[in-house]
Amino acid sequence: MQSLVKLALRHWPSAISALIVVSIVMTPHLLERMFVYFPIRQLDADPSLAGLPFEDVWLRTEDGLRLHGWFVPREGARATLLVLHGNAGNIGHRVAWIEMLRGASAHVLIFDYRGFGRSEGKPFEEGLYRDARAAYGWWEAAHGGSGEKLVLLGESLGGAVATELATRAPVAGLIVQSSFTSARDMARTMLPLGLLQPLAGVRFDSAARISNLRCPKLVIHGDRDEIIPFRLGRRLFELAAPPKDFYVVGGAGHNDLPWVGGAEYVRRIARFLEAL
Template identity: 45%
Template sequence: MFGWYVEAQADRPVILWCHGNAGNIINRLENLRELYRIGLSVFIFDYRGYGRSQGRPSEEGLYQDALGAHDYLTRTRMIRPERIIIFGRSLGAAVAGELAAQKPAAGLILESAFPSIEAVAKFHYGGVPVHWLLGADFKLVNRLPQLSLPKLIIHGGKDDIIPLELGRQVFEIAKPPKSFYVIEGADHNNTYQVGGASYFRRWAEFVQTAFSLRSQEP
């Protein structure tokens, strides 16, 4: 598995980034730069079959890759779980939710998320690269009601790939504490550009709150 660890300030939260189905980690350089500017370290990795990571992608394979990424942070980098914020966008949101159900973390950020592949299919497949996904479930709906860690759910108001209604469903099924941030005018792939400074401010506020809450636990 291939990935990048971008370290900002010591003892600050670390974002474990699960990317979406389109592209690979090199497509997220601008995001990483902005998160670095607000003092967040990031570990972003390519699933098997994406970018420079070898193998063939599968639903279970992606889940295993995310577990491996978490182990890398905690065992190799010696980062405490209470410093880790799991982030997933689009397909990666389902991977992030599964990871949060199996490994400890301070918080969970889901962007452009959907309850399940079946829910997306009920709307349309247009614009969604389905190839190997047709045999997968990615049922985030099964995991979110179990997760008690703080959650920030982000969605573009004009997302025509994963409609806003699906993002609202994700928020509704999520267990508190949770917050929902709709970026008006944003589509599936430009949330941070349209959101601008407000987008990264919401990130920073959520991360700090989640980090503080976890640090106060006995």
């Protein structure tokens, strides 16, 4: 995952110059796809590479798209983590992370948004929310009557997608990892003010939603996050309604957080699940 973000950051100055030019002639959705999402279509790995059992999952969105994901079971688990990943790569880049999450005694359901991996379509904000609802619908149909709990785990941009889904679905808990308060707050840290207007329609406004959520929440952030400032993660926690907990991973950046956290990272997630 680190190489994906480094690639995006290396080209960021030229992307800003391009934004000035293309904002004159391009639609908001096209701008959003160019500057917010960095999908990779080719899937180079699956959970079998880590020796994990898994099921290919195919989801159908309310606007008719077919999305691909995996359900990775864990024997004896009483909860499923529905993982909403970040804005780059695809689920194939997250196999090692899936293995760690499964170590928290949870099933893992992870899927690619439209336009990522094997999923159809092209990404845009409302589309990602629809994709998350499709994943929830699959879990509800397949596991909703089993007595298992469903907990959302949103990583980076996926934190905003998970927070939005939590306003609509009766989930047992919400974990937000390395995420931000809103797209506008995030853009202010990366773009000169005059360049915000072309992307003004991109909201991902977790700040406006998390204060109304009553489910238990765990906010996780690395204190050396070089992509999403730590202060935005802390502010998101401050805005969240109780019950809530804030787990600061000392020394962790944006993409190495699970590995810097190591066994303690897994324990904190497991403890959160056990308390639900």
